[in-house]
Amino acid sequence: MPEVNGRWVADMKAPRTPDNEEPAAERAHDFRPVDKGFTEEMAVAEAARCMRCKKPLCVQGCPVNINIPAFIEKIYEHKFGEGLDIIHEQSMLPAICGRVCPQETQCEGKCIRGVKSQPVAIGQLERFLGDQPELASKPKLAPKNGKKVAVIGSGPSGITCAGELARNGFDVTVFEAFFTGGGVLVYGIPEFRLPKTVVKREIDGLKDLGVKFQFNSVMGNLANAEELLGEKGFDAIYVATGAGLPKLLNIPGENLPNVFFANEYLTRVNLMKANKFPQYDTPTKHGKHVVVFGGGNVAMDSVRTALRLGAEEVTLCYRRTEAEMPARRAEVLHAKAEGVKIHELVSPLEFIAGEDGAVRAVKVQDMELGEPDASGRRRPVPIEGAIEEIPCDVAISAIGTNANPFAKKIGGMELNKWGYIVADEETGRTSNPKIWAGGDIVTGAATVILAMGAGKKAAADMTKVLLGEDGE
Ligand code: FAD
Numbered sequence: 001m002p003e004v005n006g007r008w009v010a011d012m013k014a015p016r017t018p019d020n021e022e023p024a025a026e027r028a029h030d031f032r033p034v035d036k037g038f039t040e041e042m043a044v045a046e047a048a049r050c051m052r053c054k055k056p057l058c059v060q061g062c063p064v065n066i067n068i069p070a071f072i073e074k075i076y077e078h079k080f081g082e083g084l085d086i087i088h089e090q091s092m093l094p095a096i097c098g099r100v101c102p103q104e105t106q107c108e109g110k111c112i113r114g115v116k117s118q119p120v121a122i123g124q125l126e127r128f129l130g131d132q133p134e135l136a137s138k139p140k141l142a143p144k145n146g147k148k149v150a151v152i153g154s155g156p157s158g159i160t161c162a163g164e165l166a167r168n169g170f171d172v173t174v175f176e177a178f179f180t181g182g183g184v185l186v187y188g189i190p191e192f193r194l195p196k197t198v199v200k201r202e203i204d205g206l207k208d209l210g211v212k213f214q215f216n217s218v219m220g221n222l223a224n225a226e227e228l229l230g231e232k233g234f235d236a237i238y239v240a241t242g243a244g245l246p247k248l249l250n251i252p253g254e255n256l257p258n259v260f261f262a263n264e265y266l267t268r269v270n271l272m273k274a275n276k277f278p279q280y281d282t283p284t285k286h287g288k289h290v291v292v293f294g295g296g297n298v299a300m301d302s303v304r305t306a307l308r309l310g311a312e313e314v315t316l317c318y319r320r321t322e323a324e325m326p327a328r329r330a331e332v333l334h335a336k337a338e339g340v341k342i343h344e345l346v347s348p349l350e351f352i353a354g355e356d357g358a359v360r361a362v363k364v365q366d367m368e369l370g371e372p373d374a375s376g377r378r379r380p381v382p383i384e385g386a387i388e389e390i391p392c393d394v395a396i397s398a399i400g401t402n403a404n405p406f407a408k409k410i411g412g413m414e415l416n417k418w419g420y421i422v423a424d425e426e427t428g429r430t431s432n433p434k435i436w437a438g439g440d441i442v443t444g445a446a447t448v449i450l451a452m453g454a455g456k457k458a459a460a461d462m463t464k465v466l467l468g469e470d471g472e
Pocket residue numbers: 100101102152153154155156157158175176177178182183184185188189217218219220240241242243244266297298301328404406438439440441445446447448449451
């Protein structure tokens with residue numbers, strides 16, 4: 001019982017409540033959500049583990065500084081709506097961030113309970129509340145102010161900015177290149193990790209606030225910044241086009257049939273439903289022996305998608321070791337439990353074609369770890385002469401992405417030499433006083449919560465500037 005003589009005392013004996021997962025052997029063959037989330041009983045028991053620290057480090061660990069102990073206390077008191085309102089002060093996407101944030105390096109990584117035992121399951125508790133949006137207080141809406149804003153891109157950054165602006169009384173139109181909204185949340189992160197209904201609920205909520213969505217609209221082609229701010233009559237633009245351009249491996253055989261970029265492979269399945277071909281008309285190769293290169297979330301989503309498409313053997317090849325993988329720890333553990341093999345310390349050299357012209361194997365270079373590089377991780381160094389061949393009928397490259405090239409076509413603002421938009425971290429202001437930007441197109445590939453936070457900060461600044469309360 002946390003309350004003793006009116007004072008909160010954490011339940012120090014209780015172990016961390018285990019995740020509510022589907023059995024690995026069953027879930028690995030379909031797209032059902034892997035984690036069913038906490039029940040009310042589990043959430044309240046886990047809430048009792050929080051120590052309500054005077055200086056909660058978890059809050060510092062969260063990139064948007066959610067008042068974590070306060071919402072956890074509300075869970076303990078069964079005041080779930082009030083808990084959700086506390087989260088909404090900083091984040092409108094708790095059902096999403098609770099599922100996909102790298103908690104172990106953020107809030108949970110700083111939780112004091114993690115020093116001697118296991119950190120409080122903050123992500124699970126946030127998700128528990130986020131999955132009950134009907135309990136939240138209705139947002140206060142400012143009266144319409146007559147100003148029009150164009151948001152380009154409907155990923156977490158764009159939709160957060162759009163929602164904040166709509167609540168502040170702006171007339172907001174979101175332009176999205178795809179036929180549906182959500183960005184990476186729908187085309188990249190698979191259903192088994194983030195159900196599409198969760199994202200749709202957020203988009204529908206924005207529509208209820210009056211936000212207009214114009215899908216199938218590739219800005220830069222359809223209209224550039226000058227046209228949006230001129231003949232189209234917008235007062236300002238928020239650019240959140242993401243960083244979805246795949247990085248090339250630049251090795252022989254990269255163009256062979258059945259060698260994919262992860263984003264293409266995942267988009268085919270997540271967005272175009274290639275797993276249900278021919279019911280849906282996008283095919284993809286259902287490989288039996290699949291090799292994926294990379295060690296981040298994108299690589300994990302690729303290996304686990306390949307398993308669900310019926311692969312008998314899936315190998316994740318990474319040039320460092322498992323300890324250095326940047327993916328969320330939970331995804332690595334889930335992938336291994338589902339049967340993915342991890343081949344550490346290898347780097348691809350060449351894809352080799354079979355008689356049919358499609359990939360039949362990949363030649364890899366064995367590596368060892370040397371001195372730490374700029375990222376602080378030990379640099380992989382080739383071992384001379386140590387080369388091996390791994391058979392495969394599908395190979396997927398998930399080694400990272402570059403800036404979306406459409407930022408240049410949208411124009412009107414300064415880009416850096418890599419094509420990312422130069423924008424102020426705190427306000428999202430670009431070199432053009434009528435254009436703001438945020439998310440991956442500013443930071444490079446990062447996280448959902450950072451993209452969301454950038455959208456929120458930019459909306460606050462746009463509101464100040466456009467309504468003449470800047471004070472500068
Ligand atoms: P995006 O989500 O990329 O959205 C950009 C949107 O802009 C897209 O919808 C795109 O179609 C649209 N667009 C682009 N150009 C135009 C144009 N010219 N006109 C109109 N629309 C345009 N992060 C985590 O925190 N946890 C995870 O577990 C995680 N897993 C990931 C898994 C995968 C497979 C991928 C690819 C990324 C993952 N990330 C994860 C990273 C995270 O998803 C991104 O950092 C985040 O989505 C960036 O948000 P954004 O709004 O800046 O851009």
